[in-house]
Amino acid sequence: MVDRVRVKLQVNGGEREAEVREHESLLTVLRERLGLWGSKNACDQGECGSCSVLMDGQLVCACLVLAGSAEGRDVRTVEDLADGEHMHPVQRAFVEAGAVQCGFCTPGFIVATAALLRDNPEPTDPEIREALSGNICRCTGYGKILEAVRRSATKGYGA
Amino acid sequence: MTLAPTKPRLRGVVGESAPRVDAPPKVRGEFLYGSDLSREGMLYGATLRSPHAHARIVAVDVSAARGMPGVRAVITSDDLPTREKFGLMRSDQPVLATGVVRYVGEAVAIVAADDPEQARLATRAIQIQYEPLPSVTDVVGALQPDAPTLHDPKDGNVIEDVRVVHGDPDAKADVVVEGEYEVAMQDQAALGPEAGLAIPGQDGGVTLYIATQWLHEDLRQIAPCLGLPEEKVRLVLAGVGGAFGAREDVTLQIHVCLLALATKRAVRMTYGREESFYGHVHRHPARMWYQHGATRNGELVFVRATIVLDGGAYASSTFAVVANAACFGAGPYRVPNALIHAVGAYTNNPPTGAMRGFGAVQSCFAYEAQMDKLAAALGMDPIELRARNALENGDRIVTNQPVEGSAPVAEVINRCAALPLPPPRSSNDPLELPGGTGNLTRGEGVRRGVGFAVGMKNVCYSHEFDDFSTARVRVERDGEGGVVRVHTAASEVGQGIVLVCEQIARTELGVQRVIVETPDTTIGSAGSSSASRQTWMTGGAVLAACREVKVELANRAGQRGLRIDQVDIAQLLDTPVERLVTHRHRPTEKRNDTTQNDGHVAFLFAAHRAVVDVDVDTGLVKVVQIATAQDVGKAINPLAVIGQLEGGIAQGLGLAVMEEVQLKDGAVRNASFTDYLLPTMLDMPPVVCDLIEFPHPDGPYGAKGVGEPPTISSTPAIVAAIRGATGRALERVPVRPDDIVFGASSRSGWHVVPGDDPRQATRTA
Numbered sequence A: 001m002v003d004r005v006r007v008k009l010q011v012n013g014g015e016r017e018a019e020v021r022e023h024e025s026l027l028t029v030l031r032e033r034l035g036l037w038g039s040k041n042a043c044d045q046g047e048c049g050s051c052s053v054l055m056d057g058q059l060v061c062a063c064l065v066l067a068g069s070a071e072g073r074d075v076r077t078v079e080d081l082a083d084g085e086h087m088h089p090v091q092r093a094f095v096e097a098g099a100v101q102c103g104f105c106t107p108g109f110i111v112a113t114a115a116l117l118r119d120n121p122e123p124t125d126p127e128i129r130e131a132l133s134g135n136i137c138r139c140t141g142y143g144k145i146l147e148a149v150r151r152s153a154t155k156g157y158g159a
Numbered sequence B: 001m002t003l004a005p006t007k008p009r010l011r012g013v014v015g016e017s018a019p020r021v022d023a024p025p026k027v028r029g030e031f032l033y034g035s036d037l038s039r040e041g042m043l044y045g046a047t048l049r050s051p052h053a054h055a056r057i058v059a060v061d062v063s064a065a066r067g068m069p070g071v072r073a074v075i076t077s078d079d080l081p082t083r084e085k086f087g088l089m090r091s092d093q094p095v096l097a098t099g100v101v102r103y104v105g106e107a108v109a110i111v112a113a114d115d116p117e118q119a120r121l122a123t124r125a126i127q128i129q130y131e132p133l134p135s136v137t138d139v140v141g142a143l144q145p146d147a148p149t150l151h152d153p154k155d156g157n158v159i160e161d162v163r164v165v166h167g168d169p170d171a172k173a174d175v176v177v178e179g180e181y182e183v184a185m186q187d188q189a190a191l192g193p194e195a196g197l198a199i200p201g202q203d204g205g206v207t208l209y210i211a212t213q214w215l216h217e218d219l220r221q222i223a224p225c226l227g228l229p230e231e232k233v234r235l236v237l238a239g240v241g242g243a244f245g246a247r248e249d250v251t252l253q254i255h256v257c258l259l260a261l262a263t264k265r266a267v268r269m270t271y272g273r274e275e276s277f278y279g280h281v282h283r284h285p286a287r288m289w290y291q292h293g294a295t296r297n298g299e300l301v302f303v304r305a306t307i308v309l310d311g312g313a314y315a316s317s318t319f320a321v322v323a324n325a326a327c328f329g330a331g332p333y334r335v336p337n338a339l340i341h342a343v344g345a346y347t348n349n350p351p352t353g354a355m356r357g358f359g360a361v362q363s364c365f366a367y368e369a370q371m372d373k374l375a376a377a378l379g380m381d382p383i384e385l386r387a388r389n390a391l392e393n394g395d396r397i398v399t400n401q402p403v404e405g406s407a408p409v410a411e412v413i414n415r416c417a418a419l420p421l422p423p424p425r426s427s428n429d430p431l432e433l434p435g436g437t438g439n440l441t442r443g444e445g446v447r448r449g450v451g452f453a454v455g456m457k458n459v460c461y462s463h464e465f466d467d468f469s470t471a472r473v474r475v476e477r478d479g480e481g482g483v484v485r486v487h488t489a490a491s492e493v494g495q496g497i498v499l500v501c502e503q504i505a506r507t508e509l510g511v512q513r514v515i516v517e518t519p520d521t522t523i524g525s526a527g528s529s530s531a532s533r534q535t536w537m538t539g540g541a542v543l544a545a546c547r548e549v550k551v552e553l554a555n556r557a558g559q560r561g562l563r564i565d566q567v568d569i570a571q572l573l574d575t576p577v578e579r580l581v582t583h584r585h586r587p588t589e590k591r592n593d594t595t596q597n598d599g600h601v602a603f604l605f606a607a608h609r610a611v612v613d614v615d616v617d618t619g620l621v622k623v624v625q626i627a628t629a630q631d632v633g634k635a636i637n638p639l640a641v642i643g644q645l646e647g648g649i650a651q652g653l654g655l656a657v658m659e660e661v662q663l664k665d666g667a668v669r670n671a672s673f674t675d676y677l678l679p680t681m682l683d684m685p686p687v688v689c690d691l692i693e694f695p696h697p698d699g700p701y702g703a704k705g706v707g708e709p710p711t712i713s714s715t716p717a718i719v720a721a722i723r724g725a726t727g728r729a730l731e732r733v734p735v736r737p738d739d740i741v742f743g744a745s746s747r748s749g750w751h752v753v754p755g756d757d758p759r760q761a762t763r764t765a
Helices: A026-033 A089-097 A106-119 A124-129 A143-154 B023-028 B116-125 B215-226 B253-264 B274-277 B318-327 B360-377 B382-389 B410-418 B496-510 B534-559 B636-656 B714-726 B736-740
Strands: A004-011 A015-021 A052-057 A058-061 A074-075 B041-047 B055-061 B071-076 B107-113 B129-132 B160-166 B174-185 B195-200 B208-210 B233-237 B266-268 B286-292 B300-312 B335-347 B447-459 B468-478 B483-488 B514-516 B577-586 B602-615 B619-633 B686-691
Touching: A004 A026, A015 A026, A026 A052, A052 A106, A058 A106, A058 B335, A089 A143, A089 B023, A106 A124, A106 A143, A106 B736, A124 A143, A143 B636, B023 B174, B041 B116, B041 B253, B071 B116, B071 B253, B071 B318, B107 B116, B107 B253, B160 B318, B174 B360, B195 B253, B208 B215, B215 B253, B253 B266, B253 B496, B266 B286, B286 B360, B300 B318, B300 B360, B300 B447, B318 B335, B318 B360, B335 B410, B360 B382, B360 B447, B360 B714, B382 B410, B382 B447, B410 B447, B410 B602, B410 B686, B447 B714, B468 B496, B468 B534, B483 B534, B496 B514, B496 B534, B534 B577, B602 B714, B619 B636, B619 B714, B636 B686, B636 B714
Parallel strands: A004 A074, B041 B266, B208 B233, B300 B335, B483 B514, B619 B686
Antiparallel strands: A004 A015, A052 A058, A052 A074, B041 B107, B055 B129, B071 B107, B160 B335, B174 B286, B195 B208, B195 B266, B286 B300, B447 B602, B468 B483, B468 B577, B602 B619
């Protein structure tokens, strides 16, 4: 294949390499080349946030990042959040609040919430709604997700 | 034998808001959905689809595609092993278009290749020569004698025709109101795309890992199309990323199996979002003509209605959708006289089928608009009008079936109306106003409105369908003590049937550890995760199996001179106890010509009140609050029930003000989440819930079913609130800004007398 390129990047703290087509996305690299299936493929165009990851600390939709532009960058996915058996506080809050139904949007919400609370440890409800409006959930109607984010915040995560 | 010490309290029994056992892997990103499955050396499937709404296939040339690098199989209609068709309630759809295409997006050819890009490029290299045929995309037009027909010409384009006659259909009333209503096409928009992995077996069969709502129905349709006996086709449930009806029909199941059998390799197919819009059925669009009559003191005298549902190019579940639209066409009210004529028709639009609340959603939008019109004509409070006519236990719906067991219609109305209202708008902060971050208003044109609606639907399958679910419950002892294993084929699609099974088994058997095994076709069918039925049916099957297990455990305890509650069950398990149960609900009657019968097993009711702020200058709507009271029988897991209520309301809100699959000449114009708008956290208001628990004698622990009612009456409540704020008639959903600002209307262009046969429609001037 003439249009293939190699990319080298840091994923969840480790150096990884993959061969990709020029037009393929970071999401394709993560899922299909590196077997990190936690970032989800729901809309293919940055509308639903299911593939949210941190790239050099910035919250991005992995489906909108060309694989080549991730060269040399630091990428953190949902798989990076738990510490072995211990779930990240945001993950625990989503479980306890009943914020998970089918769960397809969940990894994206978890990553986006962790990024929100890192930057704003005590968000108001309007701030939560605004910050997570790039993530679509089709199951829950968002009530329990909002509750999970509030719970994560009151537990002091991000402080 | 020693007496058990005081038993530790069980965590997560019936009635508790236990956390989901599948939530930890889901939040960690470890839960594998259909599109996450892979096998070393697997191939990737892709589909070529029709660009025409109706055309003859004149010539097919696959030679270029077959010669492309990495391409392992190209299959068109000519290569199929059989001529069997598939379809949920009528087998009318070819596996790949054969001689003719009937909608834009119909599958014409499939390809397997070493990587997804090669597969996609190969579909483009397939040469199909079409000769366009006259098409029909107006559903009322499709019923007229001059319309081109899609299938058997002698049926016209009629798929189903249901006429409900109740009392005196010509009854006269003091006050009469009329209206024409439209519900546009809604998409289920499950976030997980259609996906499956097929692995060929040594025996010439195939194993399919698939995200679906009903494994056994898929099997029934797949096997004959592959030319295989059912025992050579094995299905295992993959993780399901939402369903809402869209996974009740076969999409890529047969295709991916054909490619695996042809290449003798594992093949995965995953639709992208655009293809998903073409690949699965949508909610039936509807045109409805209604007339309500009442006495001057507000008692309903008659309802007459004609309902026309667009079935698209293939029938799918149109039969049941038409029956529901008709049976529930007068709503949860006592109506002594009715004539409701519902027809579902083939058109060259994309096929429509199941979506949450099907049939009931469409007619509820119309009859609730009518109830508000009637209240206005009578000078009555709309909630009082509804309460005055609410069905009570023993009253009959328009099909003459009495409502029995529990019918708290007045209760849902009154308790919903009593829920606290939000405070009046106090801020002119644009973030709190319609348009939000668009910063479109300082509040000068913003008006508040409040609307109310009530809806009903059946639970479980109806009309003599042999509705059953199968459960195997096994109790055994391992190193940690007693453990219960529950095996069913019930699809966990997000709704929480895993919780229902687990909590019922734990409660019945008093054992903390319950493992719900992966659903597959090695056990009998559980029926579909649809019709709000899994709690009633599979919950009922698990309950029945547990009770049989308990009889054996009680015997074993008795042999030791003890009662079952005096022992640690693990001590009774020198050998495991296992019971397999097939659970059926009470029989229902076959639908006759006029549906005058006992067709449904039980009914569900809910009421919704919506508060909205509308900017009359821009036509934008902000829903401020939804209040709901719902008749749930018994909440097995209240947190999960509230999750169903809130999630269903979000879909009802979407249909009210955002969601529409826009069609032009049969083609979807907005097949993406950029153009098909779904509610986000900014669109969805707080929900105030009141769960009404009047146990139904036939449901497990009195539980009925909860999934669909939230989607039924939330839409009309929101639209009623917008009418209240604007004074506009708003006779179609979704409500668009133009409808609010300019009073735009979208009449069908057909004149239909409510109750008449839509084949007698005449064009309006």
